[in-house]
Amino acid sequence: xxxxxGIGTDFHQLxxxxxxxxxxxxxxxxxxxxxxxxxxxxxxxxxxxxxxALSLGDIGxxxxxxxxxxxxxxxxxLLEKTYRLVQEKQFRVxxxxxxxxxxxxxxxxxxxxxxxxxxxxxxxxPSDISIKATTTEKLGFIGREEGIMAQAVVLLTKPx
Ligand SMILES: [Zn+2]
Numbered sequence: 001x002x003x004x005x006g007i008g009t010d011f012h013q014l015x016x017x018x019x020x021x022x023x024x025x026x027x028x029x030x031x032x033x034x035x036x037x038x039x040x041x042x043x044x045x046x047x048x049x050x051x052x053a054l055s056l057g058d059i060g061x062x063x064x065x066x067x068x069x070x071x072x073x074x075x076x077x078l079l080e081k082t083y084r085l086v087q088e089k090q091f092r093v094x095x096x097x098x099x100x101x102x103x104x105x106x107x108x109x110x111x112x113x114x115x116x117x118x119x120x121x122x123x124x125x126p127s128d129i130s131i132k133a134t135t136t137e138k139l140g141f142i143g144r145e146e147g148i149m150a151q152a153v154v155l156l157t158k159p160x
Contacts, residue, residue, distance in 0.1 A: 001157050001158065001159055001160060002157065002159075002160055003155060003156065003157050004053040004054060004091065004155075004156045004157075005053055005153065005154070005155050005156075006048075006049040006051070006052035006053025006054070006154050006156070007048075007049055007052055007151070007152070008044070008045040008046060008047065008048030008049035008050075008051075008052060008059075008151065008152040008153075008154075009048065009149070009150070009151050009152075010041045010042075010044040010045040010048065010059075010149065010150050011041070011147055011148070012033035012034055012035050012039045012041050012147060012148050013033065013034040013146060013147050014031040014032070014033060014034070014102075014145060014146060014147055014148055015031060015032065015033075015034045016030065016031055016032075017032070018031065018032025018033060018034055018039070019032045019038070020032040020033060021033070021038045021039065021040040021043075021075065022041060022042050022100060022107055022110070022114065022148075022150075023040070023042040023043065023100075023110070023111075023113075023114025023115075023117065023118060023131060024040065024043060024075070024076050024079075024113075024114060024117035024118065024121075025110045025113045025114050025117065027105065027107060027110055028105070029104070029105050031145070033148055035065075036070060036071060036072075037063070037065075037070055037071075037072065037074075037075050037078065038072065038073065038074055038075050039075075040075035040076075041100065041148050041149065041150040042098060042100055042114065042150040042152070043075040043076065043078065043118075044059055044075060044078070044150070045098065045151055045152040046079060046082075046098065046118065047059045047062075047063075047075075047078055047079055049096070049152040049153060049154040050082050050083065050085070050086055050093075050154055050156075051082060051085070053086075053091075053154055053155075053156045054086065054089055054091065054156070059078070059082075062082070062085075063078050063081075076117065076121060079118070079121050079122075080121055083121055083122055083123075086156060090158045090159075091157065091158045092123070092124075092156065092157060092158065093122045093123070093124050093128070093154060093156055094124075094128070094155040094156065094157050095124070095128040095129070095130070095154075095155055096118070096122065096128065096129045096130065096152060096153070096154045096155075097130040097132075097152070097153045097154075098129075098130060098131050098132065098150065098151065098152045098153075099132045099133070099134060099151045099152075100133045100134075100148070100149075100150045101133070101134050101136060101142055101149040101150065101151075102133070102135065102142060102145075102148045102149070103135050103136070103138065103142055103143050103144075103145045104145055107133050108131075108133055111131040111133075114129075114131050115127075115129045115131060
């Protein structure tokens with residue numbers, strides 16, 4: 001078997017008047033992430049990890065924020081398109097580990113829903129998807145609730 005590992009990181013501003021999408025789930029909150037798409041920070045980090053594992057560039061290369069067709073797009077569609085590139089290279093996902101960094105709100109109650117949504121797109125078991133959350137102990141822009149960050153690490157494999 002061949003193995004490839006990838007890392008992804010994403011940031012978004014948090015602003016009023018936007019819906020907060022994390023991991024494909026709508027999170028009730030008084031702020032949402034600002035971006036060209038639905039600004040789902042976790043799904044974007046996962047896309048970048050998948051692309052990185054295969055040295056296929058980054059999410060901005062494949063889905064530029066200058067593309068009018070991508071305006072407000074559901075990031076689940078971006079993840080599906082990214083996973084198609086993985087499949088085209090005959091790879092599959094072994095497991096995925098992620099971290100979401102935000103001050104508020106608490107999101108772990110939504111993690112099982114995120115695992116289900118991501119598992120359906122990446123065709124792996126929910127138990128192969130780890131979702132974790134942390135704060136920055138009120139430090140910096142995340143602590144001031146001005147922004148949100150997510151990281152993802154993915155392992156891919158294919159038969160030799
Ligand atoms: Zn993003």
